[in-house]
Amino acid sequence: MPGPILYSTNPYFSVEVARKYRDGNFYAWCSEVFSAGQQAGDAPTSLVAASSDPRTVYEQLKRAVESEDEHDGRIEGYKKTFKRLASSWFASGEITEEQRDEIQALCKKPSWKLWRPLLYVVPRLPVESRLTLVKPHKRAGPGLEYTISDLKAAEFDIIELPWTR
């Protein structure tokens, strides 16, 4: 049975970009469970790989931000992705040159606050028709994963968790 809630961990900067530059369209890579490790052993939802498990991603990102890990691969990856996205959006006229400059300038600045993790909690039913199932060879494990690229702010909740394991 599909889970009624989808979870996705994203850096704070994703929220800023969606609100300020993408007309409130959020992108999320989602899992049916928050923590695969806490599922019943043989449940299909326990098969989500660690690199896609929202809780694991959240904890790793939080640790990297709190320890100000300058070599964290995930944060470096986010920076590069946002720079590329800004170039692409500007080239196709979706953002102005000034907006491209703002996104790219922020990616260069040594901020940790921008990359702190946030958890998206998405009720599944209202967005079901817009979910794209990630093909098996593109998932990190056998567990089901989905993407959605036009999530609206009213369709989900954003949570900042106070703890780490």
Added chain:
Amino acid sequence: MQASTLIPELEEYGRARAAGILSRAALQVESDGMNPEVSVHADEQAIRDRIIEKVVAHVRQSKPGAASDEIKQRVLEFLDEETSKFESPVNEQSAIERLSADASLPSDVYAIELDESLKRMIKDLGFDDTSLAIQTIRTPEFEQHFGSAVEEGPKANSLFARWFAPEAKDDRFLLLVICFRKGDILKVNQFWRIYPKNIPVVSGDKLTDIIKRFSDAYGTPFKIGRWQGKYLYNARIPVTEDDFEDSLKIGGREGQSIAGTGTVSRDGDFWNVSFAVSINVDKYKRDVSRHLRHEKMRSQRNFAPPGAPD
């Protein structure tokens, strides 16, 4: 600037479009095609695939025997470099100034400076919370910003707050820091310890509410032009023949130590004044010192050997 010789196909496109194709080629490689930006521009899939194929071959040739992860990294680096050749350069300085003006720059990016009047007040107080203030700015628990988008508010102020000593019921305090943003500099104008034991702090309070309450408890009346009170949230005051220093009349009895501070910036014939307070430093110092004594006693008790008398 020379367009890429490795990818002459891009000559057919304008510079902006070529940069877009290259950046999306990088997104395709990076996400294994999963980034939605790749599928939105499906019409250019063929040229993107050709570019990726050529770049991969080029990298493989220059690094024979390299592992697939390394090849992927080098392909991405190559595509990013090529993208930048077609793009107009990023004007970082003006981007940062715009982000600062509309309060979108994260607080841990700013250089922090202390206002001169604040430095003088710290000397008078005899205790220095500067390091706590910096910690509060870098990693605040609460923030409130005012920027160009806020019509009727202070223009470039940021307020930050953070709890300290949370385990001490009577001595826990909220450090509240008031700053003024200018470009990538955050000028710290004031910081105050707010002890809920002395000043009520209610869940859901805005930081501006707390400053108001703090001024009610510790403020002395002051005057700017015709305005008089203990706390000026925000005002635009015409510049008179007197300069601002002369028009700011701070009250207080003789012998009292008073700190008058606020954010003041000149805009043509007007002064913009925000968060102006005039604090009775003696009273503030007396109350904070009492809490500091409690804190010290408590930490001594915590380090006492087992069996030592309380």
